[in-house]
Amino acid sequence: MCGIVGYIGQKDATPIVLNGLKRLEYRGYDSAGLAILENGQIEVRRDAGKLERLASLVQESPLHGQVGIGHTRWATHGEPNAHNAHPHLGMTGDVVLVHNGIVENYLDLKEELKEEGVVFNSETDTEVIIHLVERYLGAGRTLEEAVRAALLHLRGAHGIVVLSKDEPDKIVAARMGNAGGVVIGVGDGEMYIASDLPAILEHTRDMVFLESRQMAVVTRSGVKVSTLEGQELLHEVQTVSWDPVSAEKGEYRHFMHKEIHEQVRSLTDTIAGRVDFDHGRINLPKLNLTPELAERIERIYIVACGTAAYAGMVGKVLIERIARVPVEVDIGSEFRYRDPIVDENTVALAISQSGETADTLAALEEARQKGATLWSIVNAIGSQAMRVADGFISMQVGPEIGVASTKAYTAPLVDLYMLAVHLAELRGVINEWERKGLVADLRLVPDLAGRCLDREAEIEKVAQALVEVRSALYLGRGVNMPTAYEGALKLKEISYIHAEGYPAGEMKHGPIALIDADMPVVVVAPRDPWYEKMFSQIEQAKARGGRVIAVATEGDERIPPIADHVLWVPETPWMLSPVTTVIPLQILAYHIAALRGLDIDQPRNLAKSVTVE
Ligand code: F6R
Numbered sequence: 001m002c003g004i005v006g007y008i009g010q011k012d013a014t015p016i017v018l019n020g021l022k023r024l025e026y027r028g029y030d031s032a033g034l035a036i037l038e039n040g041q042i043e044v045r046r047d048a049g050k051l052e053r054l055a056s057l058v059q060e061s062p063l064h065g066q067v068g069i070g071h072t073r074w075a076t077h078g079e080p081n082a083h084n085a086h087p088h089l090g091m092t093g094d095v096v097l098v099h100n101g102i103v104e105n106y107l108d109l110k111e112e113l114k115e116e117g118v119v120f121n122s123e124t125d126t127e128v129i130i131h132l133v134e135r136y137l138g139a140g141r142t143l144e145e146a147v148r149a150a151l152l153h154l155r156g157a158h159g160i161v162v163l164s165k166d167e168p169d170k171i172v173a174a175r176m177g178n179a180g181g182v183v184i185g186v187g188d189g190e191m192y193i194a195s196d197l198p199a200i201l202e203h204t205r206d207m208v209f210l211e212s213r214q215m216a217v218v219t220r221s222g223v224k225v226s227t228l229e230g231q232e233l234l235h236e237v238q239t240v241s242w243d244p245v246s247a248e249k250g251e252y253r254h255f256m257h258k259e260i261h262e263q264v265r266s267l268t269d270t271i272a273g274r275v276d277f278d279h280g281r282i283n284l285p286k287l288n289l290t291p292e293l294a295e296r297i298e299r300i301y302i303v304a305c306g307t308a309a310y311a312g313m314v315g316k317v318l319i320e321r322i323a324r325v326p327v328e329v330d331i332g333s334e335f336r337y338r339d340p341i342v343d344e345n346t347v348a349l350a351i352s353q354s355g356e357t358a359d360t361l362a363a364l365e366e367a368r369q370k371g372a373t374l375w376s377i378v379n380a381i382g383s384q385a386m387r388v389a390d391g392f393i394s395m396q397v398g399p400e401i402g403v404a405s406t407k408a409y410t411a412p413l414v415d416l417y418m419l420a421v422h423l424a425e426l427r428g429v430i431n432e433w434e435r436k437g438l439v440a441d442l443r444l445v446p447d448l449a450g451r452c453l454d455r456e457a458e459i460e461k462v463a464q465a466l467v468e469v470r471s472a473l474y475l476g477r478g479v480n481m482p483t484a485y486e487g488a489l490k491l492k493e494i495s496y497i498h499a500e501g502y503p504a505g506e507m508k509h510g511p512i513a514l515i516d517a518d519m520p521v522v523v524v525a526p527r528d529p530w531y532e533k534m535f536s537q538i539e540q541a542k543a544r545g546g547r548v549i550a551v552a553t554e555g556d557e558r559i560p561p562i563a564d565h566v567l568w569v570p571e572t573p574w575m576l577s578p579v580t581t582v583i584p585l586q587i588l589a590y591h592i593a594a595l596r597g598l599d600i601d602q603p604r605n606l607a608k609s610v611t612v613e
Contacts, residue, residue: 002086002100002272003029004182005199006069006161006171008220009190013037013068014058020192020199021070022051028396029072030080030273034058035087035096035163036068042096042165046085067168069161069193071098074272074396077106078123088127090134091118094165095143097133099126100195101158101177102268104443109153123278129154133162143167144217147174151215151228157264157450161193174215176228177450178264182210183250184223186237191218197240197250206237209251212454248401254600256402256494260586264450266397266407267579270414271442280436282422287375288391289419294426296345297325301372303363304351305332305610307405307489308412312351313482314578315416321575322420322438324429332359335366342370350376353400353408354609355383364388377412377419393419402601403608404494406586409486410579414445417575441573451570452583459584462549462565463591469497469520473511474585475504475541476524477533483524483551483578487585494593494603504530504537515546522588523563524581527553528574538562549588551581 005020007013017034032054033046043065045057051072071086078084086098103109106125109132114120118131132150133143141149143164151158157177173193175182185192185200185207192200193216197207210216213228225235240247252258274283300319302312309331316327330340332350342348348367352360355378364374364385376385379395386392393415397407421438424430430438466472472491476484485501492499502511504523515521521541525534535558541548542562550563553571560566567584569577593600 002074002195002269003072003199004069004098004100004159004161004193004195006173006193007190008067008171008218009187010066010220011190013065014063016203017068017070018051018055018058020194021072023198024072024196025051028394029074031075031085032070032072033085033087034068034070036063036065037163037165037168038063038065040165040168042089042093042163044087044089044096046087047082048080048085067163067171069096069098069163069171074269076102076268076272076275077125077277083122084124086126088122088124088130090130092134095130095133095137095162097126097130097160097162099129099158099160100265100268102156102271102443102446103128103154103158104156104447105154129160137164143170143172144215147172148215148228148230151176156447157268159195169219171218172215173210173218174228175210175212177212177447178261178453181250182216184208184210184216184218186223189220191220191223193218197247201240201247205240205242205247207240207250208235208237254402254594256404256406256590256600259400259402259407260583260590261453262398263407263410263583264446264453266411267414267449268446269396270411271445272396274418275439275442277439277443280432280439282418282439284393284418284422286392286394287419289422289426291426293373294423297347298345300325300327300347300349301335301340301342301367302327302329302349302351303332303335303360303367305357305359307409307486308351308353308360310482310486310489311409311412311416313485314413314479317479318417318575319420319423322430323423323427325423325427330363332357332363335363340366342367342372344371346370346372348372348374350374350378350385350389351412352376352385353379353395353405355380355385356609358610361385361388377415379408401608403603403606404490404600409582410449413579414442414576418442438575441576444573445576445579448570448572448580449583452580455568455584456587459567459587460591462567463588463595465565466520466549467592467595470518471498472520472522473514474499474501474522474524475507475534475537476501477504478530479528479574480524480526480530480578480581483581483585484522486582487522487524487589490586490589491592493606494589494598494600495596496598497592504534507537507540512540512544515541515544517545517547519546520549521546522549522551522585524551525559526551526569526577526581527556527571528577535559551584
């Protein structure tokens with residue numbers, strides 16, 4: 001996960017920046033760097049590898065100054081090496097930048113800048129940003145104005161921090177979308193900047209959180225916040241708690257809310273380091289998927305529980321469709337008691353946030369005894385599901401504290417998609433053109449998730465209309481059938497409202513009898529190959545007096561006239577649509593539970609890690 005730290009004050013910036021980066025280490029990274037303003041010049045040290053490597057570079061060639069920025073990087077565009085590590089300098093060496101996020105339109109911007117004579121030093125998408133800043137500085141603008149002008153060219157979600165030798169008493173930071181936060185820590189004659197609170201909590205508890213499309217000009221004595229359009233804003237300094245766990249919650253009331261909002265970043269980090277956009281390839285080194293294994297796999301059992309099992313159901317559609325390998329999804333607690341047919345050509349793939357779920361581990365054990373290869377997609381580093389597997393994909397979402405899983409649902413959807421593409425390539429079942437298309441679509445995911453989050457206020461209004469309901473039905477089909485299951489699970493576990501997820505095609509075989517004016521029906525109906533079927537489902541529910549809440553694709557004109565409420569999602573390639581369709585349902589459940597005043601992060605009777613059978 002990329003991390004950002006910055007400092008401007010009276011002290012030596014180097015150890016402060018290095019320490020801050022160290023505190024973000026748990027998020028994972030594959031290169032690191034820092035830039036210090038030393039005697040009026042910008043000095044950069046950066047390299048692939050861990051922070052120890054950066055620290056030794058600094059020891060060999062020390063840096064002293066009172067202003068500095070640093071970064072830990074998970075590679076997205078370009079491999080982890082010194083050239084691609086942040087910070088990135090402009091051509092003159094007078095400005096320097098660190099960045100979190102993916103510049104979706106970087107190829108177009110790179111071409112444009114090359115035509116203007118810009119020479120690129122890295123393969124990163126990030127480098128276009130600093131050259132854009134330099135372009136506007138060259139036209140006589142201040143650093144703040146140049147950053148503002150540069151940002152208006154970028155598509156995607158971003159957190160950036162920039163330093164200029166010509167304006168040595170300030171750092172400019174900005175946030176667009178939710179590629180991670182930008183928080184400014186207020187000290188006495190000194191200020192701190194970070195992507196995540198833990199990086200700076202040891203220095204101050206007084207924080208200014210930047211919202212999306214806001215910029216900050218940070219000096220030793222204060223911070224000026226403005227919109228990207230240039231309108232100055234009054235900002236609030238929030239004092240975060242001394243309790244380290246509550247402190248992590250930052251600007252949010254609940255961890256679940258924070259974690260829902262972290263999804264742009266967690267999805268960026270899920271892709272980072274695994275996707276080579278230039279060649280359209282997926283790289284999952286820890287999975288140990290050899291061409292020989294890919295060739296001989298006859299069947300994959302996905303074993304998981306709860307939310308993780310629903311992610312697995314999406315994975316079944318994706319792997320069968322893309323890699324043409326039969327997949328069965330087994331609930332962990334069922335697998336071992338039914339003597340499943342497993343041999344050495346079988347893969348058992350566990351999905352688990354905690355990596356310690358007893359039923360999932362028992363399923364892996366059963367598969368191991370029958371000779372299967374074991375894989376896991378797991379969040380908690382070093383957990384049992386990671387250790388016992390022959391290969392794994394780590395989720396890269398950071399700690400998930402809210403009991404109701406959110407970011408640890410969307411990340412494995414993308415992991416399974418990447419696994420399907422990788423497997424398909426090794427088995428020779430997709431051509432290069434198809435593969436490149438599927439890989440290119442991944443670049444869109446973080447921003448699409450961000451656009452779902454931007455609609456939170458609308459979803460909150462729908463939550464107000466549903467706060468008193470006693471029961472709800474969630475319907476979906478195809479790749480979004482599990483979205484209905486997951487949406488219903490989110491609602492029931494945190495709001496204690498009875499909710500049932502159902503395959504829409506099964507309604508006529510019984511559950512349709514439940515529909516009346518008191519039964520809200522949440523219909524997941526994005527523009528995917530099952531759209532027409534879902535549309536007629538809405539008509540059927542309405543014909544029986546049901547109250548329909550539809551998840552629909554922006555621009556859909558057929559659904560609004562017949563649905564009571566619409567939860568909009570942006571147009572998303574259908575195989576990735578479960579990532580976007582679930583977000584409004586997470587937000588809906590969250591707000592219903594919040595309006596009911598419930599203990600959202602620790603719902604009754606539930607534990608985050610279920611280590612008993
Ligand atoms: C629901 C939820 C649970 C977990 C399940 C498996 O929001 O969090 O259904 O998904 O208990 O947990 P892990 O993923 O840790 O194996």
